[in-house]
Amino acid sequence: MKQGSLFYRWLFYGLAAGLCLLVQSLVLNRLRVWGIHPFLPPVLAAAAAAQEDRQEALCAGAVFGLICDLIMSPVIPCFYILTFAATAFLAGWIAKHMIVPGFFCAVVCSLLALLVNGLFHTLFLTYRGISDLPAAVAITGGELLLTLPLIPLVYLLFRPIHRRFLSE
Amino acid sequence: MKQFFSKNGIVLLAAVTIVAVIMCVVSAVSSGTGILHNVAGVIASPFRAAGAAVTEWVGDVTARFETVEELQRQNQALREENARLREENRQAVSDSEENARLRNLLNLRQQRRDFTLEAAHVTQRNSSNWSSTMTLGKGTSCGIAVGNCVVDEYGYLVGVITEAGLNWSTVTTLLDTSSQLGALVFRTGETTVAMGDLSLMNSNRLKLSYLEDESSLINGDLIVTSGLGGYYPSGLVIGAVEEILTDDSGLTRYAILTPKTELDALVEVFVITAFDVVD
Numbered sequence: 001m002k003q004g005s006l007f008y009r010w011l012f013y014g015l016a017a018g019l020c021l022l023v024q025s026l027v028l029n030r031l032r033v034w035g036i037h038p039f040l041p042p043v044l045a046a047a048a049a050a051q052e053d054r055q056e057a058l059c060a061g062a063v064f065g066l067i068c069d070l071i072m073s074p075v076i077p078c079f080y081i082l083t084f085a086a087t088a089f090l091a092g093w094i095a096k097h098m099i100v101p102g103f104f105c106a107v108v109c110s111l112l113a114l115l116v117n118g119l120f121h122t123l124f125l126t127y128r129g130i131s132d133l134p135a136a137v138a139i140t141g142g143e144l145l146l147t148l149p150l151i152p153l154v155y156l157l158f159r160p161i162h163r164r165f166l167s168e
Numbered sequence: 169m170k171q172f173f174s175k176n177g178i179v180l181l182a183a184v185t186i187v188a189v190i191m192c193v194v195s196a197v198s199s200g201t202g203i204l205h206n207v208a209g210v211i212a213s214p215f216r217a218a219g220a221a222v223t224e225w226v227g228d229v230t231a232r233f234e235t236v237e238e239l240q241r242q243n244q245a246l247r248e249e250n251a252r253l254r255e256e257n258r259q260a261v262s263d264s265e266e267n268a269r270l271r272n273l274l275n276l277r278q279q280r281r282d283f284t285l286e287a288a289h290v291t292q293r294n295s296s297n298w299s300s301t302m303t304l305g306k307g308t309s310c311g312i313a314v315g316n317c318v319v320d321e322y323g324y325l326v327g328v329i330t331e332a333g334l335n336w337s338t339v340t341t342l343l344d345t346s347s348q349l350g351a352l353v354f355r356t357g358e359t360t361v362a363m364g365d366l367s368l369m370n371s372n373r374l375k376l377s378y379l380e381d382e383s384s385l386i387n388g389d390l391i392v393t394s395g396l397g398g399y400y401p402s403g404l405v406i407g408a409v410e411e412i413l414t415d416d417s418g419l420t421r422y423a424i425l426t427p428k429t430e431l432d433a434l435v436e437v438f439v440i441t442a443f444d445v446v447d
Contacts, residue, residue, distance in 0.1 A: 029295055035298050035370025073294050073301040073331070073338050079189045125366065129182035130345045139297050 009165040010060055016157050017044045036142035038150055041068050045084040047114035047154045048089040051162045054092030061088025077123045083120050087113040106155045114144050117137045223400050238248040269436055272321035282444035286310050289436050300369055307333045311441045317400050318437050324429035325404040326437050350394040351406055356384055359394050362406050362425060376423040378402045385412055391425055401443040
């Protein structure tokens, strides 16, 4: 694969992710149901990883995590690097060994990414001595339910980028 | 014909002159309109009317073009004026809001003369459902440091600075699970601890823990910072008691607080960079 193609592909993914982060910041943060709003970033990492090369997706997940760590205040430094790298790794593994890459695979990987995000948050809060499993489950469940309708939109945004560079 | 005029021209001119003089004299002495004058007027009337109509039409057309051009000019001027007024109105609304905030702040400054306050705009709110933080547009270059308390214009506590960069800082709000503040029940003077709680954070509430057994806390009690230890200023309003509950073990009681500040509506906050410690 050409270096230029690789660069432009991930550049387009980056721009699409930037657009989604803007929507998250301007719109989704205000759409609160039971005090919880949809949370797109893990879905972005998973949806890209589910249709691209595993190693590339792992690196992209880590870079995206770094950006999220810089623009959002994580519970610990590098939280999103860890979470999104793990998410990308899992999504890549599922796409290669379990489910054929496509819409269904993207939905499964995105839901898994939200679960991993919730699990990591719960683990770090427990480590800090804040153990409230029912509240953690409620937040994770709320995020899953509210973000689920947005997964097809992210898939529709990322799919043309994958197809555009598939032949090169 | 030429010969006729050359021979009789003088006579004719004299005759016309005489007729004209007679008509003038008759016209001057008579009170009404002379016959000749009347006849001439009747004959000329349609031509005058036609001329007047043409003149009026030309005048109308010219005036219409002039009016359209004038209207276009006026319309353009009004559009510009409208845009300018809208901009001024927007600015006035913004200024008015800022003015209200500063008036409230002035009251706070008068009440708490020991505070050194630094105004800062909220530039970003955290997108996570797991924490409650916001980023401010000022940092260490303006004297802001980690541990500084942040209040709104009424002096209600917003949170504490937990990260400070050169031109930015992060406020961890009262609601965040990592927040713990020494608190005082304003009515009774009882000391407790106000802390963020994961299950209450997303409903904009926090917890008041370590209530004494004989606590006489009631709904609506005002909770303020205790200032014990000198780490935070005393007397900053945290919130009001909404509900008093007993924990699952049935041994200890806690209260649920509603913060006085409206965290979702904050645009500008004030960082307390220095204060007098009251023993």
